[in-house]
Amino acid sequence: MDLSFGQEYEEFRAEVRQFVEDNRDKQPKARDYRSEDAVAWQKKLIENGYTLRTIPKEYGGLGAEPDIIKSRIIAEEFGRAQMHTGLAGQGISMLTPILLEMGTEEQRQEFIRPTIVGEMDWCQGYSEPGSGSDLASLSTRAELDGDEWVINGQKIWTSGAHRADWIFCLVRTEPEARKHHGISFLLFKMDTPGIEVRPLVDMTMTPNFNEVFFTDVRVPKHQIVGKRGEGWQVANALLGFERGSLAPPDAAQSRLNALIKIMHQETINGERLIDNPLFRERLMKIQGRVMAMSYNDMRLLSARINKNQDTKLAAMVVKLQGTELRHELEGLAIDVMGEIGLSFGDNPYVRDAGTWQFQYMYYLGLIIGGGTNQIQRNIISERGLGMPREPRAKVK
């Protein structure tokens, strides 16, 4: 057990800390993805190697060697100072790694640079009304007509479709093949004729995602990642990327600290919330669970660095445990505040800008999204414990 990162890395930490100190007032005020100062900030972070470090120089990155510890130190120092860590849309976090892995040289040249600096915004066209957990059953069709794909069908839960420039989209191109083998991964512009975007308001009353309808949408033949029928492998690589990042323990720790602060500041009937033994008991219970997930995360980090322990199960449980834990943590903050905990929107008594109710609902969304937690349990039991799949039952 050695929890230090060593001298070289402590020097790196000092550099990051200095950068954070020098640029505290230069970070973008608004979190708006498309704002000019967000793009300028993103470029500055890339130049200094504080985001997307490993993207090769020829595609607009720094071309640094992968270094898990440096990435961790950057995350820690930016997190400590609550600094804007740069843009993290689906184009950056999901499409870029897949293009690096499976895209053609032309695709990398065309898309990666504008995507990572925030000039090209993407949405992800995966789920459909009839294909949620069973994503591979998707039925949006793309048929080749000369040099163009002609796309017809519908996507749903498409985050950011209303502002995206482009979409990466799963479509069925080989209707005769078995379901996992008939899918292709296409890229196309959102202003292509035949695309209609309808906002879908979620329970937080935010239009976070959309329905997207395709009617005879014509897309150049070469805008495909991987070969015809290989889209499922491409998509699975991306989903693996998404799941690990849905419930980071660092964020849970910082929300726990905010909750502890509230419980020290707020009073009900003249009693501080932290002095109520029932609330305190619930807080301590959650704290124990947050700690377990934090140490689990340290173990996963170590395993990625040293490659000397089997952490398959430890990694598989992060989405399931982390989302449930956050939902409960946010819910506890609401409970302890009583009526004030109900506040939302423009209520003048709202605490922390309404984030407690928002995150309470948002994490319920994440319990369902990114592969429902029931699907996670199937994955843990089948791929983690080697238990057999449930036999199929047909609709009568």
Add this chain to the structure above:
Amino acid sequence: MEFGLSEEQTLLQDSINRYLSEELPLDQVRKIATGDVPDSSVWQGLTELGIPGLLIPEAQGGVGLGYLDAAIVSESLGYHVTPGPFLASAIIAPVALNLAGGQEALLSSIADGSRRVGIAFGEAVGARADAGFTVADGKISGKSLFALDSNADDYLVADADCNLYLVSAADVKRTNLSTVDMTRSTCELVYDNAEATLVSRDVNVFIEALDAGRTMQAADTLGAAQSMLDQAVAYSMQREQFDRLIASFQAVKHMCADMVANLEPCRAMVWYAGHALDELPDEKRLMACHTKAHLQEVGQQVAKTSTEVHGGMGFTDLVGLHYWFKRIGANRQLLGSPEMLREEAARIQGFAA
């Protein structure tokens, strides 16, 4: 940066696991639990592996290892529901005696297996109306309940002020107290003006010994719960109903997945708690409280769920799953319940008076 077990630690755990798999099949656990064979039979073997002296300095014939090493041994002992006085005689008593100083001879006897030291911490951890004692002029009179180890040669007794005394088993009236956990014994000690040798007046000695004990109980539960999970999965892969392995039912799979989801992060937590006792003085108290509390909640969930996966067989004595169930239950109650430990965790952080 290395968050995990060293090669030596992995080898240590492997060798203990190998020994226990060979020497301690369930039949042997049963014989000891029902009193047909004394628990000294296992303790003798573990002594040859150096277990009683794990934390005792080499100068006193011990192995001089650290708390994280001891935690992974404790995990293995829990996995195999190993009978014997590990918690009291290999952890709590040696930690206290070593910190207190002047107990080299007794430490040597513990390390070579010739003496077992039990503990009676009830007055300091959770005093009860039906027990209690007074110490004056080196003599103790009164009663302790749920002292650990009914076969110890000496008892390390803590009073309400966390002072520690040594009392010889030969000087007390000892009655075994049966509990559900038949793998480890507890007893009532009645003192009638018995010799009580002061060991320590330093509350920190008591606290470190208690924290070490609680961390080892958490590790023991980690091992016992892991075994129950493994047994549940193995059983579900053999048992057929409705012409299917029950492992193919989502209801069963999801029960197993929930056990994994709760238990797997506990491994890192126990490692960190052991490491904190070794290296992080500012964190060790909080870790000991939270780790024992959290492990007991998870342990209870796993114990119940694994039994359910086994169906009716889980409820029988035939399968013997109850030895693990009860072991986890005992770890929960002894030396502080989860609620009590969480309140202590709140106090350590200044959240409670």
